[in-house]
Amino acid sequence: MTKLFTHRLRVRYSECDQQNVVFNGHYLFYYDVALTELWREVTGGYASMVEGEPTWSWRRRGSAIARGHATTN
Template sequence: MTSAWSHRLRVRFHECDPQGIVFNANYVAYVDVALTELWREAFGSYEAAVAEHGVDLVVGSVTIDFRSSARPDDLIDVGLTLAAIGTTSITSAIEIRRGDDLVVEGTIRHVCVDAETLAKAPVPEPLRAALQAAYGPKA
């Protein structure tokens, strides 16, 4: 997979375990950082995008397959591609690379909820269109 959008990070020493490799849970944090930057680029900020439409997003699922390891001071690219937008959910394909080396791949699914009640809500059409433009598969 070639990601439609990516954000570069440098692995910091404190993100690693005693074996000197990135602790597994930190990969989810890296994805969250990349998604925050994607929303900033697409909408100005996450808050601006969701507040305007009265919705919020919650994580429904994350899957990660570990292919190799990142270490302190490595530059990694957290790649995201819009895999699917359902009625109430947004699924992103994840690909984390160190150069040409695939470190992690997987998916993260966010569920759109009403900002006040937290009940499932449809993905607003303006968000759907902007996300497709920001990191949807390119033709």
Template sequence: MAREDFSFFHPLRVRWAEVDMQGVVFNAHYLAFFDAALTEYWAALTGARNAGGDGVFEHMYVVRSVIDYHAPARFDDVVDIGVRIARMGRASMTCHFEIHRGGEHLITGETVYVHAVDGTSAPFPDAFRDRATEFETTPVERA
């Protein structure tokens, strides 16, 4: 991945409660940062700001998350979180994330979501798959 692969970024200021005794962001908070950025990405993609507003988001479940640490974010840093859908399957999608502070690449992440209805995986609506693919500037792998 490279910063140029992302067309959507969400800025976030690191709060005091998110740093540990070493003065750096505690690792688990990076997943919360990804989630905050994904919420904004979703609003830009679908126009829905609430769960259930688009008929898809309320049925998304995280099945895998990965964080690759390159350098720390610190208290009061303003970071830019890049979000993109990298792969769209029948009922799952893989999102890539990058966190940057200025020109410095801090964190790389990947989260896999499954679309499920009543506890069973369910295909994404075709309209959503098409909209997500058109929204991205870097090609989305379709499976």
């Protein structure tokens, strides 16, 4: 079974309207933060990614990334 990634993000007052609903334009920012944190957890951070041997592989669960296209083994 795969591990579920979660990242808690605090919604700031300026990102909500007067009915306490998050403005739609901020969801893309939340997605970017979550994707960055996922990458950081998978690779161990930028410094460890640049330093040496990767702790991760593009080959996961039978799929491979080749020439920009996802292929199934």
